[in-house]
Structures are given as C-alpha cells and as structure tokens.
Amino acid sequence: LFLRDIVDDDDDDDLERVSWSGEPVGSISWSIKETASSSTSSLEGRDSGLQKGSSSYAALPKQVSSYSLSSLFKGELCLSLSALSDTGVKNYAPELRRPKAEYKDYSSDWSPKDTVRRMQRGKVCSLERFRSLQDKLVLLDEAVAGHDGNVITAVLIFLKRTLRREILFRELEVRQVALCHLIHFLKEAGEQKLLLDLLRFLDRTEEVALSQYREHLNIQDVEKRREFLKGCIGLPFSAEDTSHIQDHYTLLERQIIIEANDRHLETAGQSEVFRKYPRKASILNMPLVTTLFYSCFYHYTEAELSALQIPDKQYVLTALAARAKLRAWDDVDALFTTKNWLGYTKKKAPIGFHRVVEILQRNNAPVQVLQEYVRLVEDVETRLNLATKYKCHDVVIETYKDLKDRIQLTAYKCKVERGSAEEEKINSILNNMVRNASNPMEELSTCEAACLGVAASERGNCKTQSSANRATLLLLIA
Numbered sequence: 001l002f003l004r005d006i007v008d009d010d011d012d013d014d015l016e017r018v019s020w021s022g023e024p025v026g027s028i029s030w031s032i033k034e035t036a037s038s039s040t041s042s043l044e045g046r047d048s049g050l051q052k053g054s055s056s057y058a059a060l061p062k063q064v065s066s067y068s069l070s071s072l073f074k075g076e077l078c079l080s081l082s083a084l085s086d087t088g089v090k091n092y093a094p095e096l097r098r099p100k101a102e103y104k105d106y107s108s109d110w111s112p113k114d115t116v117r118r119m120q121r122g123k124v125c126s127l128e129r130f131r132s133l134q135d136k137l138v139l140l141d142e143a144v145a146g147h148d149g150n151v152i153t154a155v156l157i158f159l160k161r162t163l164r165r166e167i168l169f170r171e172l173e174v175r176q177v178a179l180c181h182l183i184h185f186l187k188e189a190g191e192q193k194l195l196l197d198l199l200r201f202l203d204r205t206e207e208v209a210l211s212q213y214r215e216h217l218n219i220q221d222v223e224k225r226r227e228f229l230k231g232c233i234g235l236p237f238s239a240e241d242t243s244h245i246q247d248h249y250t251l252l253e254r255q256i257i258i259e260a261n262d263r264h265l266e267t268a269g270q271s272e273v274f275r276k277y278p279r280k281a282s283i284l285n286m287p288l289v290t291t292l293f294y295s296c297f298y299h300y301t302e303a304e305l306s307a308l309q310i311p312d313k314q315y316v317l318t319a320l321a322a323r324a325k326l327r328a329w330d331d332v333d334a335l336f337t338t339k340n341w342l343g344y345t346k347k348k349a350p351i352g353f354h355r356v357v358e359i360l361q362r363n364n365a366p367v368q369v370l371q372e373y374v375r376l377v378e379d380v381e382t383r384l385n386l387a388t389k390y391k392c393h394d395v396v397i398e399t400y401k402d403l404k405d406r407i408q409l410t411a412y413k414c415k416v417e418r419g420s421a422e423e424e425k426i427n428s429i430l431n432n433m434v435r436n437a438s439n440p441m442e443e444l445s446t447c448e449a450a451c452l453g454v455a456a457s458e459r460g461n462c463k464t465q466s467s468a469n470r471a472t473l474l475l476l477i478a
Helices: 009-014 028-051 069-074 100-107 112-120 133-145 149-162 165-173 176-189 192-201 205-218 222-232 239-268 272-276 288-298 312-325 329-336 353-362 367-374 380-389 393-403 406-413 421-435 446-459 462-477
Strands: 337-339 345-347
Touching: 112 133, 112 149, 133 149, 133 165, 133 176, 149 176, 165 176, 165 192, 176 192, 192 205, 205 222, 205 239, 222 239, 239 272, 239 288, 272 288, 288 312, 312 329, 312 353, 329 337, 353 367, 353 380, 367 380, 367 393, 380 393, 393 406, 393 421, 406 421
Parallel strands: none
Antiparallel strands: 337 345
16 A cells, blocks of 8 residues: 555645754745855855866856745745845956046147146146156246146156256256245255265255254253254254254253252152152253242252343343242342342342242242332333232322322222221321422322312302402311
C-alpha cells in the first residue's frame, strides 16, 4: 500500500510540511535562510567567475531571483530583498569626458593681458606656458598695470618658483611696486632666508638687521633668547635702535635674575608681600612698564631697574600706581618730596598734581591724603573742581577764603552738613571778613548791595532809601 492510499487527499491542508532541518516550510525563519543561501551561492559563483580572468561581461553573475520558495508554498509572490540590495555588481558604464570648453581655460593660447584679466575675474589660468624671461616679465608688468594685489602676488609666486634668485632680484629692483608686494609676501609667509637674501641684494642693511632681530619672537627658551639678543647688539642698526636693543637685552637679563629670586622667596614663604599679594604670572618676557610696576610693587627699595633708561614721568606714574595700590602713603609722599641746595623741602610732580590726585582717588586714598595733593594744584579753577568732585571741603573753603569770595562761601555752606566742623569754619571766616574790614563801605559784598538795591527799587525811592539802608547796616556792624 502506498502512503497516498492511506492518507486521504482532503487532509493535505491539515499536514504541516517541514524541511530537512525540521523547520516548518513557509515560516519566516525558513524564508530568510532560503534567501541567504541563494544569495551566497550566487556571490560564490560570481567570485569564481572573476578569478578565472574572463574579460567579457559574460562573467557577471545572473540576477538573483526575486521570488522565494515560501511564496510558492503560500501562493503569493514576495519580492526578495536580496534582489534589491545586490551591491556586488559593479557599474561598468564608461565615464563621460569633460566638455572642450573646460579645457580651453587651461590650454588656450592667452596673451599676458588676457591672462591677467581672466585672473582678475577669478578664472583658472595656467601660467606654465610663459616660458621665456621676456614673457614672464611682460606678464608681471601687466599684473602691476592691473592694480590687483592678489594677481601681482600670484604672478610673483610663479616667478619665484621658475626664475633664479639673481635674475628675479635684478628685475624686481627696477619694479618697486612688485618688489614691495614680494617683500610683504615673504614676511607674511615666514620665508626668512629668501627675505634676508633679497634685502642684502638691495643693500638695505638696517632692514636686514631688523628682520634678524624679529627672530627672537620665535625663541621660547629664555636663555637662548638672551644669547640671541646679545648677538643682535652688533648688527648694523642705527644708533637709536642699537640703544633699544641694548635696553632689551638688559631688561631680559634683569628679569631672569628677579624671576629666580622671587620664585625662591614665594616658594619658601619668607616675604610678607608675596604672602599677602601672590604673583599672578611670571615676569619673564614682560614689557618694560610691566616690569617697572612689578619692581615698584615687590622691590621698591631695591634698585632693580636702575640700569635702564626710564623717563621721569613714566617712572613717577608707574611707581605712584604701585605704591598707592599697596596704600603705602609714606612712599607716595617721599616720591614727590625734593630738597634744594639750602636743605629746604618742596613737593614737585613732573606729571602734575592733578594727575596725582586722580591716581590716588582710583586707588581709594583717604580724604586726608587727597586734600594734601589737591592743595598743590596750581590752577585755581582746576583745584576747586577737584576739591568739589572729591569732597575735599577744607580745600574748597580755604580757596574761597583766599579769594575773599563771600558769595561762594555762603553758597558752599549749604553743601556741608549742619553743625559740622566745616560749617563752623565757614561761619568763622565770614565773621572775620566783616570784623577785619578797614572800610566797611568797600567791604560790603556784592550780594548784600544787590539785595539792598532791589529793596530800594521796590519802594520807589532808590537813591534815598539805598543810603538809609547802608547807614542802618553800618550801625548794625558797629
């Protein structure tokens, strides 16, 4: 008996079909494995075909079927993902050539003038066709005549690459515009050797020395920079520049000594000023003014920078700012105290005492210190403005007293506190002005005369009433 005879045909739908691995035929996992196996077999066939060295397109694999066996069992047509994602097939389509118009920009026989114009418009132009020296110089002249710095620089780069240095330098010597462009380009590009050779050829000895001096900016090691600056002193600078180079070398030498000592003091904690005001940065390679402020702040009594040529005004300004920041008012006072040959002391400020007052005020100096220096301002109007601005009442009162201006004293009396020492001082000065007057008629203030005049005019008898008021005032004064 056959199995078909035992099992009824109507029960075929109830049977579960399985593969050799035991998985149900038509399931999702079986479909994925079936698809992967078919893709692998196709790729292996493709690789074997390529390894045989066939040069024809027949070696390419056949297109993988887009249908799976599971779709046949279920009676459906499913598009296989492997047919859509077959990335193993390469594209053998020939590459299209560029249009001839593009090659025209590179290979056409442009004249130097046309070449410069195209470069000005941003077109790509090849300069290699200009082979002779005459053609290159004509191209450079056309670039200079176009007054376009970018084009001039581009042509100079081409000439620098294709000409010998001697020929390039000789031709640029008679073309000053192009020469200036090349010097600027070499400085910006950092081509120091070629720049020095060019400057030597032009016999610009000072520029050669200055270019060599700039090299110290690229030296990070302090000791090497110091030795380099020492060698720069002998370069052919002018007398003034040689003095500056000497000062720079001396400054760096002092900075190295100060930095070594202060680092030791700061680490050991032996100095009170370093404990109270810790250093924020190293003093090495700092400018002269910064180093001067540092020395006046931490080493005021030591002559650290005595060898440097510092102008008096610069020294006073810097030292004043440093000592005022430390609130060392005795040092500030000694900074402006001088003695003459007779031994008399006098205060003198090369920067003007009005600037001294402003610096002291920025450092929150007390009013007593400010008043002392406001009094030394020579110009009366400036002195009054500073005293009023910073509320130095004693200076304002004394100035109005010296001017014998009772009007301003009376007006300023309203600006001080009632019952204060300043108000009592103003009252005492006003009383002494009237009491010590030798001729009361002449010492009458303008304010009182004006008040009497207004009162008389209101009563209609100006002349007679004014005399009577004056007489009454004299009796009251007596």
